[in-house]
Amino acid sequence: MQENILIIGNGGREYAMGLVLKDDKRVEGLYFAPGNGGTHALGTNISAIKHTDILESIKKYAITLVIIGPEAPLSEGLSDFLKEHNVRVFGPSLAASRLESSKAYMKDLVSQAGIKTARYMQSSDVKTLSEFIYTLTPPIVVKADGLCAGKGVIIAQSHSEAITHTKEMLSGKAFGNAGMRVVIEEFLDGYELSVFAISDGKDFIMLPACQDHKRLLSGDNGPNTGGMGAYTPTPLCDETLLEKIKKDIIAPILDMMRKQGSPFVGVLFGGIMVCERDNELEPYLLEFNVRFGDPECEVLMPLLQTPLLDIVTHAIDGKITQLECKMKQKYAVAVVASSKDYPYKSSPAVPISVKEFDMNLGHIVYAGVSKTESGEILASGGRVLLAVGLADSLSLARDNAYEIMRHISFDGMHYRDDIAFRALGK
Known part of the structure; x- marks a missing residue:
C-alpha cells in the first residue's frame, strides 16, 4: 500500500522523521503541517493549524497516516479528534498525554506505580511548597506543572531562591498558566x-x-x-x-x-x-x-x-x-546551531550560508528556518538547524558533526563545542 503521510510540527524532529520517510518507496506523498522553510525540500507544507483545518487537508490530500511530532497538539487532543474521524494516527490520546502536560499528575502516578523518582511536593499553595522547600538540601528543583517548551525547570541554589522562583511561577509571571501549579523536587546528583x-x-x-x-x-x-x-x-x-x-x-x-x-x-x-x-x-x-x-x-x-x-x-x-527493531552499527552526533538571542528572546531573520561539504560526513537538519519567495533559507530564530555527524565511532561522528558545522554560517550563530563530552571525556 502506498502511503500519503502528514507530519504535524515544524521543528528539527519533524524534519528528521521526514528525511527518513522520504526515502521509503512506500511513501507516495509527504506533507507537513505547518512544516518549516527546510521541509519544503522533503514534501509539501500545509498551513493548517486548527483541528478542523487539518482534517480538511487530510481529505484534500488523501492522507492515509498522520504522525504527531510535538507535545502541544497532543495535549490539545488532536490524536483523539483524528481517530474519531477514522484517521490513522501515531500519537497518544489526550488522557495519556497528561504524562507530559501535567508534571504534578505524572509525579503522583509515578509514585503510585512504585517507580524510583526524586522526593517531591506538588501544590498551588506557596506556604505548603515553602515548608517542603526547607526540608530539602540545596540545590532544589522548581518545575512549572504545565508545558513550557523544555524551559520550565529551574535549579535553585538556595532555599530563598527556590521560594522566589516558586512565587514567580504561581503568580503567572514566569510561565503563565503553565506555572499555576508547581512541583518542588530534591536534586539528584548523577x-x-x-x-x-x-x-x-x-x-x-x-x-x-x-x-x-x-x-x-x-x-x-x-x-x-x-x-x-x-x-x-x-x-x-x-x-x-x-x-x-x-x-x-x-x-x-x-x-x-x-x-x-x-x-x-x-x-x-x-x-x-x-x-x-x-x-x-x-x-x-x-x-x-x-x-x-x-x-x-x-x-x-x-x-x-x-x-x-x-x-x-x-x-x-x-x-x-x-517487529524486530534493528539499528545500524553506527554512531550519530547532532550539534544545534541557535540564533543570537536564544533562549532569551526571538531574533530577526537572517540569511544562512552553507558551503558544500562531503555528504559522507552526515547531513543538516533544518528547524527554526523560513523560506523567502526566491527560495533562500533564513535563520528565523530559536534552534535554527543541526549538523548531524555519522560514523563507525563516537569520536569520529562528533568530528564529522563539527566539520559540517564549519561549513555553515549566519549572523549571531551560536553552538556548543563539547557535545558528547561526558562519553568522550573532553
Missing part, C-alpha cells in the same frame, strides 16, 4: 539519559539510549534550553542499565496507564537520572514526555535500520512485538 519506548498500548520495544545537552553553553553552563545537541548510542548506558530502566521505569508506567483505562500508544520518552548507590548505577525517573525528544530524534532517525514506517504502523495496529 548524569542524565534520554530513553525511548515505542508502545502499542499493551507491549513496547526500546530504542538505544541517548544523551541530550540542555544547557546553552559548553561545560553545561548557562540557562536550560530545548536542547543544544545529542548523541547515540552512549557508552554511559550498557545493557544491564537499560534493562533496569525497562523493567523498573518503563514497564510499570505503561502497565499503570493500561489499567486505568488510558493505554499509551506512541513514543514514551523517559528523562532518566543515573545515580551511584552502593557502588551500583541506579536509574531514577526525572520526567516523562509523550513524543520523540528534540534533538534526540535527530540522532535516532538516521540510525534506524528497520523503517520508521514499519515501527509506526506496528504500534498503531497493536503488533509492536512482532
Whole structure:
C-alpha cells in the first residue's frame, strides 16, 4: 500500500522523521503541517493549524497516516479528534498525554506505580511548597506543572531562591498558566539519559539510549534550553542499565496507564537520572514526555535500520512485538546551531550560508528556518538547524558533526563545542 503521510510540527524532529520517510518507496506523498522553510525540500507544507483545518487537508490530500511530532497538539487532543474521524494516527490520546502536560499528575502516578523518582511536593499553595522547600538540601528543583517548551525547570541554589522562583511561577509571571501549579523536587546528583519506548498500548520495544545537552553553553553552563545537541548510542548506558530502566521505569508506567483505562500508544520518552548507590548505577525517573525528544530524534532517525514506517504502523495496529527493531552499527552526533538571542528572546531573520561539504560526513537538519519567495533559507530564530555527524565511532561522528558545522554560517550563530563530552571525556 502506498502511503500519503502528514507530519504535524515544524521543528528539527519533524524534519528528521521526514528525511527518513522520504526515502521509503512506500511513501507516495509527504506533507507537513505547518512544516518549516527546510521541509519544503522533503514534501509539501500545509498551513493548517486548527483541528478542523487539518482534517480538511487530510481529505484534500488523501492522507492515509498522520504522525504527531510535538507535545502541544497532543495535549490539545488532536490524536483523539483524528481517530474519531477514522484517521490513522501515531500519537497518544489526550488522557495519556497528561504524562507530559501535567508534571504534578505524572509525579503522583509515578509514585503510585512504585517507580524510583526524586522526593517531591506538588501544590498551588506557596506556604505548603515553602515548608517542603526547607526540608530539602540545596540545590532544589522548581518545575512549572504545565508545558513550557523544555524551559520550565529551574535549579535553585538556595532555599530563598527556590521560594522566589516558586512565587514567580504561581503568580503567572514566569510561565503563565503553565506555572499555576508547581512541583518542588530534591536534586539528584548523577548524569542524565534520554530513553525511548515505542508502545502499542499493551507491549513496547526500546530504542538505544541517548544523551541530550540542555544547557546553552559548553561545560553545561548557562540557562536550560530545548536542547543544544545529542548523541547515540552512549557508552554511559550498557545493557544491564537499560534493562533496569525497562523493567523498573518503563514497564510499570505503561502497565499503570493500561489499567486505568488510558493505554499509551506512541513514543514514551523517559528523562532518566543515573545515580551511584552502593557502588551500583541506579536509574531514577526525572520526567516523562509523550513524543520523540528534540534533538534526540535527530540522532535516532538516521540510525534506524528497520523503517520508521514499519515501527509506526506496528504500534498503531497493536503488533509492536512482532517487529524486530534493528539499528545500524553506527554512531550519530547532532550539534544545534541557535540564533543570537536564544533562549532569551526571538531574533530577526537572517540569511544562512552553507558551503558544500562531503555528504559522507552526515547531513543538516533544518528547524527554526523560513523560506523567502526566491527560495533562500533564513535563520528565523530559536534552534535554527543541526549538523548531524555519522560514523563507525563516537569520536569520529562528533568530528564529522563539527566539520559540517564549519561549513555553515549566519549572523549571531551560536553552538556548543563539547557535545558528547561526558562519553568522550573532553
